[in-house]
Amino acid sequence: MRIKLINPNTTQRMTVAMEECARAVIAPGTEVVAVSPTMGPPSIEGYYDEALATPGLLAEVEAGERDGFDGYVIACFGDPGLYAARELARGPVVGIAEAAMHAASVLAPGFSVVTTLARTRTMAWHLAERYGMTRFCRNVRAIEVAVLELDEPGSAARRAIVDECRRALEQDGADAIVLGCAGMTSLCAQVEDALGVPVVDGVTAAVKWVEALVALRLTTAKRGDFARPLAKRYEGEFARFSPTNPASATEPPPVRPLRYG
Amino acid sequence: MRIKLINPNTTQRMTVAMEECARAVIAPGTEVVAVSPTMGPPSIEGYYDEALATPGLLAEVEAGERDGFDGYVIACFGDPGLYAARELARGPVVGIAEAAMHAASVLAPGFSVVTTLARTRTMAWHLAERYGMTRFCRNVRAIEVAVLELDEPGSAARRAIVDECRRALEQDGADAIVLGCAGMTSLCAQVEDALGVPVVDGVTAAVKWVEALVALRLTTAKRGDFARPLAKRYEGEFARFSPTNPASATEPPPVRPLRYG
Amino acid sequence: MRIKLINPNTTQRMTVAMEECARAVIAPGTEVVAVSPTMGPPSIEGYYDEALATPGLLAEVEAGERDGFDGYVIACFGDPGLYAARELARGPVVGIAEAAMHAASVLAPGFSVVTTLARTRTMAWHLAERYGMTRFCRNVRAIEVAVLELDEPGSAARRAIVDECRRALEQDGADAIVLGCAGMTSLCAQVEDALGVPVVDGVTAAVKWVEALVALRLTTAKRGDFARPLAKRYEGEFARFSPTNPASATEPPPVRPLRYG
Amino acid sequence: MRIKLINPNTTQRMTVAMEECARAVIAPGTEVVAVSPTMGPPSIEGYYDEALATPGLLAEVEAGERDGFDGYVIACFGDPGLYAARELARGPVVGIAEAAMHAASVLAPGFSVVTTLARTRTMAWHLAERYGMTRFCRNVRAIEVAVLELDEPGSAARRAIVDECRRALEQDGADAIVLGCAGMTSLCAQVEDALGVPVVDGVTAAVKWVEALVALRLTTAKRGDFARPLAKRYEGEFARFSPTNPASATEPPPVRPLRYG
């Protein structure tokens, strides 16, 4: 089984670190390839960064389909482009916030998210809503350290994370922690050792979640919302992103009622 | 007051039609300029289309800031890039689904959305959630007509819309209709005449909502999530999207608690 | 276009102040007339006050219909009698809490309400629920100043409001403020200047929202819940409130299913 | 113990019928007095009717306080004026929709409401929300019979109710019925016999709920939102409604945080 781990930002050293962490947890027979887009933001710290990271991310998914990957991880805690990626992929696509929240929700009655910048906290709450996880999410906290400073030599990030996690455990009623940034992956074990409660890193959680789904032969539903994008010709410099559709995908979906909420 | 109406798809005849409808409702002293990006999808019918429409849309917002526009309308019913646009803009930015749902919620106890393709119905439900409008949204219905066929000569779109609206009024308990596609703007009055209930077109509703907010001297909050994107250098062909920040925006936001949900 | 702004309390100096604020924001061609009922409470600070303010308010709506007004604003932050008023009116009827929360929800990820008396805070939360705005409402705070003391000469109200708003911004994670009392209208600009974030006053927001809806030729749905009250003869001293119905309104509504929630 | 049952409409024959039903279920030592206001609508079939029924209802509560009643039932399925009545009363005040939904929620996994006119169905849904009962409420159905026709000789109301209840049991997944109108009280036993599932009439349920609360020596919280209305002089013909406050009630409430939602 081959899983493509896509770091949506362009900072290659983060991509390498994630791949290393991923390889430490995969089962025999699983292969993980980690990539970054060649264009876009070096770190994702807001909605604008997300929007500009998404085309490069989607290009990597489309390339992955041509290369026969079995599943994908979107390795940025905002899970940018997740639904668009599901339109492209046959296999499962999982975001790291999604996987981390799912995992934390089965390990403790409630978790707090500890992320980098305060400005991304509402983004994390929106994700908790989108995945049905508000019932478990006790709080979203920020350490106010930029993504790319996390692994700087001599960075105080590790200590800041541990301190904020302690506050979460003491003040929020949380009994588990979700690390709210892909750049925290390699700190996960140290933080868990310091705290003595489950600390979930989304990168490794998502890799294992995709690995599990592929082993179960489960794929993304290709009818309904996650059907292949309709074939059409895009304009201008995005022409190369124009979606094409295999013949079998062109029949219109049935008109049917939708029960929601 | 100058409002920039951005049609995120590249189909210029839709842009022209929207501008015409917008001009019919604005107050004296308001100017509306409608534009389309030069790159991206000619119609938006899924998450992938949305993702690839967003960079061009955001370029138009950034250009609008340079040109001194007072507010923006995002004129596609999925409201793509809305939060990212708010990071860029000083003035208000309103999506057409957002404006239409707000308007319908003050006119009737409940509304149904009538949109184009069934595959976008969950997208509409997600928007209803995002805007707090699930309490008013009775149903989302699709006529299974592609966006660009709506205004084809001899198109049966108008009749299909009216028929589906009638079913909504009879079967959903809805007393108002929200038109779920910017391409339906010019049909709004005819549909309303046929039905005898309020029919809300988001394009004109959003233009008036932005006009109102600008008249009230209200702007987008520039602290917190909608602060300017952090200045950083983007890689590769997206380098031209690199966000820059005026000096005043560089001070870090305060660390403070967040009450949510 | 003529908009009737109804202050549901009987304190005429508040009515005058609101009319002045309203006139400062309306478009050319719009006329605003502000009135108070001749009977009822001089200020509304609880459910009982609301209940006794409502008949006078509704009499003003009914008179407004006879006078051909195009829309109505209910200018008390509890939005008393809103749905009853919608039964009477052909045009749009908007409450100031409703308009303010809608506006704040498009300008910031979250807002806090700052109101007068603590005993009305749950009322504000109920309104947030009713309008689908709990997702945006971070907190409801009170300054514990009575409504009629707000504009007393030498009142410390302005300072108390600014101080409470500051606490909201620091402690709630809010990035915008909704002023929770019609009596705060004329302080809005000063408060906004002091804070540097969007501060929404419901009176002016509702006037502009109604103006927008009328310009869009949108009206209250006259089938379903907001149909004219059924004609019947009221007893005793309320006989003069007896609803009458034009012939066209007497046909029974269709029996049809209702999808809710 | 003395309970005042207030029928908020002026139709005395309904009041008499309710009193009779109430007396059949009370415990030894409990006295029930049923009254109607002398002014207002003869039946309540919408928000406007509710608004005009409320002042008379509140006058009856205030009179009840002078007469030393221990608790109150508001006997109209819209529970009009419930919170305002709680401001006036020392003892418990329970609405019939509230009591009926509470009761049904402990007897079955889900219930459907069967009410009179379709235009009041959203009102019933709003009540379900207000009482936290949406989780149990499967549907709200209407028989399209006016309130005052329910007990007309030869009325087909009873059959219409039974038929609609049957449809609720078959189509909604409901296993209990809530009768959605005080005028259905005397039909309750017959309907239950015909159906073989629990059928809850709110009038008797509310009488017993109030009786239970009084026996438990529980009263309405007189601090916070349900404190006595603030003393003030009302204007014009509503001067007689001016709230007065015992000295003990005049101390201002503490300023304290509010956790909500």
Add this chain to the structure above:
Amino acid sequence: MRIKLINPNTTQRMTVAMEECARAVIAPGTEVVAVSPTMGPPSIEGYYDEALATPGLLAEVEAGERDGFDGYVIACFGDPGLYAARELARGPVVGIAEAAMHAASVLAPGFSVVTTLARTRTMAWHLAERYGMTRFCRNVRAIEVAVLELDEPGSAARRAIVDECRRALEQDGADAIVLGCAGMTSLCAQVEDALGVPVVDGVTAAVKWVEALVALRLTTAKRGDFARPLAKRYEGEFARFSPTNPASATEPPPVRPLRYG
């Protein structure tokens, strides 16, 4: 009328105390019999304790059915086995958390729960969700005193409860208190006297709620989820728990749609 009050733990002195409190509030003609299972935990302070208390509790319900009891109270604040008990019983079955939350929700805009051990607080929140009471529940607080220490001579429990209740009133915006443990029943009056706000004890509230439902001739719905358990032979030492079904209960339920949420 005969009500069986089942204390699901085996501590007989708690059972006796509850029976005494219950007898002080019942109406003439009502009989209350309080029992404890002969097997299981002496106190219930977690999910495991609950699970092992439930078989004994259910045996008491089944015995109660043979003895002709009219209704049941489950007298532990976690309401263990509530739905299973409803499958067995013809008459109403009410949990003390359920009854207390219902009662508090009609007496005040919001309540806080004060319970024993912090580890049971999420359990209380889950119950609030299950009964639709999150809208009223402001907070769940713990005094960190074990259940069986509550009534130890010289125990500081009473003072700890009063102190925690005071914090709830000051910090949570609550105006009523729900006592979160059956062992607090006999302290209820003293706590209420000390606080001056409604303090609801679930044991007496549930007894009165069941008494009311029985007086209304309401029973548990015996079709759908709460139908008798299907007859089958249990294995091993639980063979004696094997459910048997009267003939009339063996016909399969109708296949019908279920509207939920």
Add this chain to the structure above:
Amino acid sequence: MRIKLINPNTTQRMTVAMEECARAVIAPGTEVVAVSPTMGPPSIEGYYDEALATPGLLAEVEAGERDGFDGYVIACFGDPGLYAARELARGPVVGIAEAAMHAASVLAPGFSVVTTLARTRTMAWHLAERYGMTRFCRNVRAIEVAVLELDEPGSAARRAIVDECRRALEQDGADAIVLGCAGMTSLCAQVEDALGVPVVDGVTAAVKWVEALVALRLTTAKRGDFARPLAKRYEGEFARFSPTNPASATEPPPVRPLRYG
């Protein structure tokens, strides 16, 4: 890694079938042992069955702890005893409904559950609520076939499942199916082949989910609600279930606030 799969009913042939399916999906190095309790119901088709299945299930978890298992699957779609099991186990414990809903929620915008008996449908909805999955759950459908008839020779169960799944896809707007009974495990592949959409079996999904969590070295939080049960002596024949606590678990948990909902 060793995973204990506990079928909470006593029907050994179901246990064997599940083990077989589980073994087909596990990674090299993982061992799965499937067991059934020696006492309790042979099938679980209601709340009473669940309650009596739970003690035997918990005994198996406690035995598993002594035997050094790394994680547990509760293999009945009601996920009985899940939280109690988490109190006992150091490693992860996952229910099959939980795992199946999590999996389906990442593969499609919405799923429908197809279960055995109609009387368990509300149970499934309650689980969807508990796991935050109502946002994805379009409907719960029943085929009205008893659990133990599923695998009878010549059973029409497979066809009934496929037919009901088809109706779900056509009428509910679902794009994936969750099989709502552990007894359907071995039919999963056939059903998926017939339908062409993702069909999730909870047994295999839970095994893989636990395997993933163990590989990530994640464990159940042992502070807070899922701490070991407090040591105490149980009465009577349940004395053997008395929880014991290692010394390290006896320190009282910190008193700390809890943010919920």
